[in-house]
Amino acid sequence: MDRENRSKSISSPMKHELLAPGGATALADSEQARRAVQRVAGMGACAVNVSLACAFWGQWRVVPIIVSVGLVLTLFNTLAVDWLSRRLSSLGVDAVRMGANAIGVCIVGIATQWHVLLWVFVPYNMFWSFGVGRWIRLRMVLYLGVVNTVALLTGASFSIALAFSLIGAIGYVVSERRVEMLRGAMVQLENAHHEMRRMHERALKQEHLSSLGLLAAGVAHEINNPMSFVTSNVGSLLRDLKEEKALPEVMREYVDDVLPATLDGIRRVNSIVADLRRFSGGGVDRNMDYDFNAEVEMGLRLAQVQLGHVQVEKELGEVGRVVGHPRQIVQVLVNLMVNAGQATAPGGRVRITTRREGEQVLVAVRDTGAGMSEETKRRLFEPFFTTKPPGEGVGLGLSVAYGIVRAHGGHIDVESELGKGTVFTLALPRVAPVARV
Known part of the structure; x- marks a missing residue:
């Protein structure tokens, strides 16, 4: 060359x-x-x-x-x-x-x-x-x-000059075409190399997420055991106090307000632990039938800590049951809800809606946060791209979410404007394809 x-x-x-x-x-x-x-x-x-x-x-x-x-x-x-x-x-x-x-x-x-x-x-x-x-x-x-x-x-000699000039011209044209073929092959090799790197990065992310899932499952199991004793003991105490005939007035407040509120809090902790165990636990790699809105509710409970400073609104339409991988869908929803909470100032709103359009299920996560620039939107799903401060994010969440949604045969739409908030809309088929990436 x-x-x-x-x-x-x-x-x-x-x-x-x-x-x-x-x-x-x-x-x-x-x-x-x-x-x-x-x-x-x-x-x-x-x-x-x-x-x-x-x-x-x-x-x-x-x-x-x-x-x-x-x-x-x-x-x-x-x-x-x-x-x-x-x-x-x-x-x-x-x-x-x-x-x-x-x-x-x-x-x-x-x-x-x-x-x-x-x-x-x-x-x-x-x-x-x-x-x-x-x-x-x-x-x-x-x-x-x-x-x-x-x-x-x-x-x-004119004939000799013509003969060798033709040889040179034809040889050059053949060489030119060969260079074009080699250049095309190099482009294909380069694309294949990038695809292998992308698959390798995805494998590393999946391995990382699997490790985090195992860790979360272990933590949830350790929390679940002492919470079982707490639930049983507080429930027994409340029942015994209710049966007590000569209960002092000072204890009446505990029976009527304190202990019932404590049991509600304990049930909420138990619910979160159960959700965490189901979310982080393993499962079969085939599609399964599940209640979509129930998984949205589960995602809300898991993301509640990051949403405590904002007003959460939900409007869950008649979606029904769908076929896919509920654990992965919850992972996507939790990521979007957490991002919405982190992007929204105290007193703002995060709204989650679901609805069905034909054979598609649509779920939207809307916030009233800071919004995104056009440059940020263009790079939003790139691996390791993040706008968060160092130590608060590595830029994998949305990249993984994008891969999961694509593997389910769906897509993610993003609408955002600086100072006016962001809307992520997931469109998923009611029956996900069998093959997954």
């Missing part, structure tokens, strides 16, 4: 691979490959020059010209081109190189009366400078035009 195409490849997405850790090695390898091609090209040019010198051996007026021009062009192509490449653009350097080679061919051609061996250089130079782009094609046309014009004006 010529310098122009090498420059294009480095300015493409592959540049990031070259400049990533280990990129210096990649650049060094590229430079070594270029020098290796130069050595091979130089050996080919030397072989043609030696053959031409042997054909004219004894004609001592011609042989020194062949040898001198060959040496000058060899030094120019190996040393001067490197010097020029540090001062000119790749297009300019290749234009200078092609011009020098054209001049050399014309000088030797006039000296040898355009011997057939000399014409080998015409397609050879075109093969050595293959590439893609209209400027490269124009350079090839000018090269052929100059060489053929000088050749025909100084007595060259």
